[in-house]
Amino acid sequence: MAKDKRSKAPGPPPPTPRPATVAPSWPAFKPPLPVIDLTVESLVQxxxxxxxxxxxxxxxxxxxxxxxxxxxxxxxxxxxxGDAVRVNDRFQIDDARFADRLWSETGLKEVLLNGRELAHLWGGQIVGLNPNIRVYRYRPGQFFDAHYDDSNNVSIKTETGEQSPARTTWTLLLYLTSPADGCIGGETVFYPHDRRTPKEAIAVSLESGMLLLHKHGHDCMLHEGREVTGGEKWVIRTDLCVKR
Ligand SMILES: O=C(O)CCC(=O)C(=O)O
Ligand SMILES: [Fe+2]
Structure with a gap:
């Protein structure tokens, strides 16, 4: 697939049904996070x-x-x-409070900001996570066809409570199910050379509780969510944001 003809990740949700407006009462992070010393492991340099x-x-x-x-x-x-074929069940909410909890109450902020050798990766000074939180459920037969994720301009609340201009640079996926929970298939697959061929596929197997970050925008790799063939795949999606 040529880059200039690339199919985009879906932009705003379709006009009906509308995204939720009332923030869910997300469960507490119990036990307190992180449960292990988080490490950032590179899968594709x-x-x-x-x-x-x-x-x-x-x-x-x-x-x-x-x-x-x-x-x-x-x-x-x-x-x-121009939009990617995406067949799944989804929930979307603008929830700055939950985005901030995921960022600052999980150990994520510390591990990403303290990893000095990682600083060059993020495309700027990280300020937090995109308030646009998406939840995906894939049931058997559902998948997310090959696409690229766009970088978006967003606004993020800073520690002083002001809105500050930011830009998304990496996609964040948090997998909540895996084969251990009966979910078969559903791997996130990357194609480094923009060719969707089995030979070039880098498939990331689902692992419950694993967080994956991949670079998006101009340098985004072609990728897909493979079809789920058994059980359910559940994912929480947001993005890493840098100062704009
Ligand atoms: O569910 C997946 O594995 C991929 C999701 C994805 O590519 C996206 O949210 O843009
Ligand atoms: Fe994507």
Whole structure:
């Protein structure tokens, strides 16, 4: 797929149904996070990193049972021209408070900001996570077709309470289920050379509680969420934001 004809990750959600406006009462991070010394492991140099056991299994289970009760909507199978085919059930909310909790009450902030050898990766000075929180559920037969994720301009509340201009630079995916919970398939697959061929596929297997970050925007690798063939894949998606 040529870069100039690339299919984009979906932009704003379709006009109906509308994104939720009332923030969910997300479960507490219990036990307190992080549960292990988080480490940033590189899977594809300068493009994909993972932090394993970001959520413990028990917290993943708490989240999945909580998320089940949210008003998820099935995305249309027929996307607008230029948008990726994405077939899953999803919930979306602008929730700056939860984005901030994920950033500053989990150990993520410390591990990313203190890792001096990582500083060059993020595309600027990290200021937090995108308040646009997305929850995906994939059931058997559902998938996210190959696409690129865009960088977006957003506004983030700083520690002093002011809104500050920011830009998303990396996609954040937090996997809540895996084969250990009966989820078969659903790997996130990257194609470093923009060719969706089995030979060039770098497949990241699901691991409950693992957080994955991948570079997006101009340098985004073509990627997809493989079809789920058994059980359910649950993911929380947001983005890493830098100062603009
Ligand atoms: O669910 C996945 O594995 C991929 C999700 C994705 O690519 C996205 O949210 O843009
Ligand atoms: Fe994506």
């Amino acid at each position: 300068d493009k994909v990193v993972v932090l394993r056991s970001f959520f413990p299994r028990s917290l993943c289970r708490d989240y999945v049972s909580f998320l089940r009760d949210l008003p998820l909507t099935t995305t249309p199978g027929k996307p607008k021209r």
